[in-house]
Amino acid sequence: MSPLLDHEPTPFYWEAGSEHCPHGPEPDRNSDAWDNWAERHTGSPQDVFICLDAPMGDCCPACTEDHGDVVPWAACDERTDAEVQR
Numbered sequence: 001m002s003p004l005l006d007h008e009p010t011p012f013y014w015e016a017g018s019e020h021c022p023h024g025p026e027p028d029r030n031s032d033a034w035d036n037w038a039e040r041h042t043g044s045p046q047d048v049f050i051c052l053d054a055p056m057g058d059c060c061p062a063c064t065e066d067h068g069d070v071v072p073w074a075a076c077d078e079r080t081d082a083e084v085q086r
Helices: 033-038 061-067 081-085
Strands: 010-015 041-043 049-059
Touching: 049 061
Parallel strands: none
Antiparallel strands: 010 049, 041 049
16 A cells, blocks of 8 residues: 555546547647647656646545556545545
8 A cells, every 4th residue: 555645636637539638639740730739738657648638636646556546536545534524
């Protein structure tokens, strides 16, 4: 399990080219469309491109790593009742 310090709300974004991404699939990197597309997409710690215009919301990176799937901040294993009431 990840240390408690890793359990903090972190903005997550949907993958580039997914149904949540308004820009469509990644264009050919040698095309004119690449520069415009690349301005709104960036790499992520999971080694995929994410769309900066498609926020998923706050998630817990430690729980996400532990569970192997995205865990919303509201479902973090380490949140206390006091944190939930904030």
